[in-house]
Structure formats: structure tokens, C-alpha cells
Amino acid sequence: GQQVQQSPASLVLQEGENAELQCNFSSTATRLQWFYQHPGGRLVSLFYNPSGTKHTGRLTSTTVTNERRGSLHISSSQTTDSGTYFCAIDRDTNAYKVIFGKGTHLHVLP
Amino acid sequence: EAGVTQSPRYAVLQEGQAVSFWCDPISGHDTLYWYQQPRDQGPQLLVYFRDEAVIDNSQLPSDRFSAVRPKGTNSTLKIQSAKQGDTATYLCASSFTNQDTQYFGPGTRLLVL
Numbered sequence: 598g599q600q601v602q603q604s605p606a607s608l609v610l611q612e613g614e615n616a617e618l619q620c621n622f623s624s625t626a627t628r629l630q631w632f633y634q635h636p637g638g639r640l641v642s643l644f645y646n647p648s649g650t651k652h653t654g655r656l657t658s659t660t661v662t663n664e665r666r667g668s669l670h671i672s673s674s675q676t677t678d679s680g681t682y683f684c685a686i687d688r689d690t691n692a693y694k695v696i697f698g699k700g701t702h703l704h705v706l707p
Numbered sequence: 708e709a710g711v712t713q714s715p716r717y718a719v720l721q722e723g724q725a726v727s728f729w730c731d732p733i734s735g736h737d738t739l740y741w742y743q744q745p746r747d748q749g750p751q752l753l754v755y756f757r758d759e760a761v762i763d764n765s766q767l768p769s770d771r772f773s774a775v776r777p778k779g780t781n782s783t784l785k786i787q788s789a790k791q792g793d794t795a796t797y798l799c800a801s802s803f804t805n806q807d808t809q810y811f812g813p814g815t816r817l818l819v820l
Contacts, residue, residue, distance in 0.1 A: 601749075628807060630807070638813070639798075639812060639814065640750070640798065640800075640811040641811070642809065642810075645807040645808060683750075685749070694752060694755070694763055695740075695752060696752070697749030697750050697751070699747075699748055699749050700748075700749050702747075
């Protein structure tokens with residue numbers, strides 16, 4: 598079965614609204630990461646967050662490892678936040694073998 | 708500092724043709740990854756190297772795909788006899804051992820007709 602599940606699959610917001618993206622994983626993860634991909638652009642790492650809460654600007658990543666879930670909160674969304682957000686887990690402490698979810702497609706309307 | 712570079716950026720093939728993708732990682736990064744990203748999907752790891760050694764190629768379709776990193780720097784991913792199902796973006800990423808962040812290249816978009 599799918600090891601990393603993200604929800605929602607897609608999301609449309611008005612500029613200024615907040616967004617909550619969810620990630621659930623079915624196997625023990627040693628790390629959880631969030632990536633952003635602009636349409637047609639390269640993947641950029643947003644957070645490496647094995648547990649707890651981290652903040653960067655308007656983004657907040659929360660990981661609850663023993664419940665096998667994580668979330669990415671975007672506050673006061675902007676049109677430039679549009680793109681695809683991927684959650685990824687890394688199960689092997691020695692190998693850095695990363696497994697990605699299918700992503701959440703976010704579209705922020707002006 | 709230059710990021711990860713890949714070439715070509717786009718490739719269009721007929722089924723049965725061969726193609727090679729090239730990746731230049733960030734200088735000094737000892738770990739290099741190749742991913743396949745089908746349209747509207749997340750990246751899927753194909754193979755990764757530490758220096759010149761293959762660490763994991765379990766997801767690489769070995770009958771048609773091959774990857775090398777002979778000097779532990781640049782890498783080439785080759786598809787022999789491409790199939791329509793190979794249509795995807797091929798991403799290269801690099802990192803330092805024991806660091807968490809992978810840095811991705813812009814990808815090569817492959818269309819197999």
C-alpha cells in the first residue's frame with residue numbers, strides 16, 4: 598500500500614486564507630520532510646522535521662512521529678504560494694532513501 | 708554556489724530509442740540521487756550513489772535503465788529502448804552524507820511517443 602498519503606489532493610484558496618496540509622505515513626519514519634514545487638520548477642526543501650513544530654515565515658510544520666502524521670500550515674496565503682507541496686519520509690537512518698507522497702496541489706486566487 | 712544542473716531539459720523520443728540524461732551535482736556533495744516523477748505524482752527514487760558506489764538501485768528497471776557515477780561527481784542515467792510508460796520528469800538531487808537536505812536540479816522532461 599501507499600506509504601505516504603497526503604490530503605487534500607488539491608486545494609483552492611482566496612489570497613489571505615490559511616491552509617492546512619496533512620501527511621500520514623504507514624511505516625516507521627525516521628525523518629519527515631516537506632518540499633515545494635512550483636509548476637514547471639524544481640523541488641525545494643521547506644522543512645526537515647522529524648518531530649515537533651518548526652516555523653519559517655508564514656509556514657509551520659508539525660510532526661507527531663508516534664502517530665505517524667505531519668502537517669504543514671500556511672498562514673495568510675499569497676498567490677506565490679501556488680504550486681505542489683510534497684511530504685516525504687525517510688525510513689533508513691543510514692541510507693537517506695526518501696519516499697514521497699503524491700502531493701497537494703495548491704492554487705491561491707488573487 | 709551553483710546548484711544542481713541537468714541536461715538536456717527536454718527530450719522527445721520514439722519508442723525503442725535510447726536516451727541519456729546528465730547530472731552535475733553541487734560541488735562536494737558525495738551523495739547523488741536519480742528520481743522519476745510521472746505527471747501529477749511525487750518523485751520516485753530510482754537509484755542513488757555515495758561517491759561512485761551504487762547504494763540502492765532496487766527501483767531501477769535494470770533491463771532498460773542504467774546509471775553510473777564513475778568519478779563520484781557527475782552522473783549519467785541512460786534508458787535503452789524507451790517505452791511510452793517512461794514518459795516523466797527525471798530529477799537529479801545531491802546532498803552531503805549525514806545531512807538532511809537534498810538539493811534538486813530542474814529536471815529533464817521526457818516524452819516517449
